[in-house]
Amino acid sequence: MHPNINIEILSAPLELANCLAWVQSPTCGGIDVFIGTVRNATKGKQVEKLEFEAYLPMAIAEMEKIAMQAMEQWPVEKISIHHRTGILAVGEIPVIIAVAAAHRSAAFEACRYVIDTLKKTVPIWKKEFFADGAVWVAAHP
Amino acid sequence: MEITILAFGIAKDILGGIRVNITLNEPANIHALKQQLEHNYPPLKELASYMIAVNNNYASDTQTILSTDEIALIPPVSGG
Incomplete structure (x- = not known):
């Protein structure tokens, strides 16, 4: 793992403080954070809970690739990505992304790139x- | 050769388990594996898409498969 990248997939609740502490740096002027939360509805239908499953070694490798790509595209210093697995209730946090950079615009753009790409490839x-039942999201057209 | 497929998400439901064995003629590539999988498990054809990963990397249709590779069936992802 790149020394400025921190990736974790956890079955216990995610802690924002851990991601912040990991990316904090005296050379950075800002930290941009994205926190995903479990929404109570999808397409107007009430959601009771979500279950997340990961292909662990590959998911970690893909997240590292995304963080590396972000570092190549924007002058950001540190990136922390934590993702949950297991059953999550409404309001719980499936993902946290924290990006620290010398200047805020790079942190904002890199953070957005990381979450947008994570949703497509990890x-x-x-x-x-x-x-009345359960569905795997995005499985069918 | 016989290879083991790791299945996740809806693919686990379609294949009926997290590890399923499949027999392929050698030399085999990803395209041949997909054809055999779709023959054995037709509901795979109804998915929006799916990918095969070899040793933790997404593989192209022309990539050759070795019996020692870790092969995973990756249905549409939905993390985040």
Whole structure:
């Protein structure tokens, strides 16, 4: 793992303080943070809970690739990405991304790139549970 | 040769387990594996898409498969 990149996939609740502490640096003027939270509805249908499953070694490798790409594209110093697995209730946090940079615009852009790309390429799957059943998100057209 | 496929998400439901064995003629590539998988498990064809990963990297259709490779069936991802 690149020394300025921190990736974790955890089955316990994510701690924002851990991501912040990891990216904090005296040479940085700002930290941009994205926190994903479990929403109570999808397409107007009430969601009871979510379940996240990960292909662990590959998910970590893909997240590292994304963080490396962000560092190549923007002058950012440190990136921390934490992702949850298991059952999450509404309001719980599936993902935290923290990006520290000397200047804020790079941190904002890199953070957005990381979450947008994570959703497209990292082998993690989300199952939505409704009152009348459950579906794997995005599985079918 | 016989290879073991790791399956995740909806692919685990379709294949009926997290590890499933499949037999392929050698030499085998990803395209041949996908054809065999879709023959054995037709509901795979109904997915929005799916990818095969070899040793933790997304593989192209022309990539050759070795019996020692770790092969995973990656249905559409939905993390974050």
